[in-house]
Amino acid sequence: MTCVPDATLLDTLARLLGPKGFTRDPADLAPWLTDWRGRVHGAAAALLSPSSTAEVAEVLRLADKHRVAIVPQGGNTSMVAGATPPADGAALILSTRRMHAIRSLSAEDNVAVAEAGVVLSDLHDAAASIGRRFPLSLASKGTATIGGLISTNAGGTQVLRFGTMRALVLGIEAVLPSGEIFDGLSALRKDNRGYDLRQLLAGAEGTLGVITAASLRLVPAIGLRAVAWVGLRESQAAITLLRRLEAATGEAVESFEIVPDEGLALVLRHIPGTRAPLADAHRWNLLIEAVAPAGAADPADSLGTVLGDAIADGLIEDAAIAANEAQAESFWRLRESMSEAERIDGLAAKHDVSVPVSAMPAFLDEGRAAVEARFPGTRVLAFGHLGDGNVHFNVRAPIGVDDRAWLERDGKAVSAFVHDMAGARGGSLSAEHGIGQTKLADFARTAGPARLAALRAIKEALDPRGIMNPGKLVPGPRAVAQGGRSQ
């Protein structure tokens, strides 16, 4: 149990952080009390915006002493309400937005040291300024911050080649719940000194401490890129094509995204200025990007060869390689407009599931059939990161039904059904978004006793007073796990 902060503590914090770092003004707090998707509403006693790691350490020391809950917040772009405070209003929001310095940039080391509040697109710009790039990007890049991206182990469209956020983190500086500073910022490519606390803090959703800065891997800037749009009939053929491309180009393939025909149709209907890249409609579409550093062979050559062979032997039906950057952008716009087109079309029960890559074609086909049979009239729209075994598997209401009422009534049952389908294939109910608040119940239901016991033991060990982001990620002891083995 955490406590309500008393006036003395709030005064102490106000003096510590100054007027830029402390506010209780409801107008200042309002934007930070509701989650990104507008579904979860919380309350907070104050908004703290420390300007340094030392200030964060002092805040946590005080919070631990007074047993007051801290909710760390970056850009507040969580898809699972992971940064939204509880409704009781006793928590303090700790925003990292004033800690937005890029402390160092090294082209020689291929490392950027960024504070937690650095916005992703600012990091992209900084890396570009030294001829490098930070190879992780996602739709909220103009708002999402480094601290939040690490805490949720964010994914995006380049995971195929470079992995998720945790693979790009070379070092972390964090404040532990005790107020002690963990300085693991040094960007070592090899370091075997005990349990990897950096990897434990990555993906911990702020429940084990506050990440204040990170050393991040940079890679060479893109010299040339080739973007292709592919039409095909069988989802299984997409995996075969991916393996052919990998064999022919090494790790040049950075994105391998799938969009079904009805998804492309939605985009063409709702997003002005879009047009289909291929003459005919195809059951499935792929967006493929391959890149090469400056001076290397044009990736369009090997991409073109593989796609040409695949058309010739009937693996795929058609393909187009973008002739220029404008066309490449227009291909990407089709993929990136999927969520917006879907939203314009109506509400959906959304899922962010993963299965082993080779199991994904069957999951797409059989999963869709199973959902539409179990919930008659519903329409499945699954699209996304096929090369990572991760799709956004969304279920829309039956036509003619009030989608809000349907979601209210059937949403939980649909989600449990989809999550169980993924679990039955060895998959995960959260590939990218984390657990936060909105997936906590389904996670508790499916995690199994070994995983749950380990998570709770770690949480209790590092945050014994339970002040860090309570109610997120770690199911409470009342959540009863079912089944034998953990998944």
Added chain:
Amino acid sequence: MTCVPDATLLDTLARLLGPKGFTRDPADLAPWLTDWRGRVHGAAAALLSPSSTAEVAEVLRLADKHRVAIVPQGGNTSMVAGATPPADGAALILSTRRMHAIRSLSAEDNVAVAEAGVVLSDLHDAAASIGRRFPLSLASKGTATIGGLISTNAGGTQVLRFGTMRALVLGIEAVLPSGEIFDGLSALRKDNRGYDLRQLLAGAEGTLGVITAASLRLVPAIGLRAVAWVGLRESQAAITLLRRLEAATGEAVESFEIVPDEGLALVLRHIPGTRAPLADAHRWNLLIEAVAPAGAADPADSLGTVLGDAIADGLIEDAAIAANEAQAESFWRLRESMSEAERIDGLAAKHDVSVPVSAMPAFLDEGRAAVEARFPGTRVLAFGHLGDGNVHFNVRAPIGVDDRAWLERDGKAVSAFVHDMAGARGGSLSAEHGIGQTKLADFARTAGPARLAALRAIKEALDPRGIMNPGKLVPGPRAVAQGGRSQ
């Protein structure tokens, strides 16, 4: 405190595991009681060799109940006595060697599921049989096992491109100290369900449970490789060359190893059949390997262009690209014979340190000067994985001094000095080998309070009775940390 196993428990274990899985015969135990380097000697009450995950679970359940120490052991190739039991003889060695099945191999998924006792070279062979490879290799590949390699987060000569063992682990099955089975084996490229227990078990040196199987990443087989030997005067120029190669070839460079002139001289003197690849001697030598998948451009072309330009503009002094596989092997033999040549030449205080890559040239030059000034007459020989910021920084006795007596007398002071030099540059006293027993004191001295507190809390949380590999990795509470921040 753990307990001595009583006769009843030993009988129960003997019945559970059968004659192939249980022995107390001193002749059977003997090879497993001394570490790989023959410096640390322990004792054990029995050697357990379970044949299945279920048997491991039952062993741990019994050990936990009776509070008996378990020392997991794979190939017993630890460089830090991480698998050698305590001297008190109360522990049970749990060998994974009977769990040596490769449960599945998928070229489509690029995944191998291997049990803990699979020997690394057997995994290499299995991957090759389906046109893939497992991209981690090291000198002890014919003995080291998958479970041990994961538990020590092993490195090797291909870390530059593919990372250490933890980067290749897609899933883990383990038995927790309670005897519960954690089934995290599913090879998901994305899975954000709470704290990453797989990454916590990797590098935990068997102190948090027993890894019983793992899903491991495979990559395309090598189509063509180009191996070069380079001579140069300044270590700093090596880093500049590495960045040029990366820019020109993407991620084709898999190995970037440094050998000093006196190291090459030792090999040429002590290892029969070796010869220098270049006409003249050079202060530093580099061994560089670049690879490409089948059908792609020959990496020798871009490697040759970069090296030619580097000679032309004076960055390096000379270079040779192996004309055929036999010559490539002969270049590699020079690098791989370093440890043997050094051993023939005499004893050394050995260190496995890392610093940020860009700090390595200065560390090589200034570190050597500092050690030889502080310990007059000693001779530093540093070589290894320059591209990873990790060298084997070995200090040999002064000429004419009895090396064994010198090591006995000065070894600890030399090691503390070298470790502190690395620490002062943000480096690690253990890049590859782990902490085990032999680095425990220096780790406790340098780790800092936040890191130590977190390690102890996690150990206590997951192994509250302290049965798993006691005396390894986690400094006991009597080890007093010094200094303020953790490193």
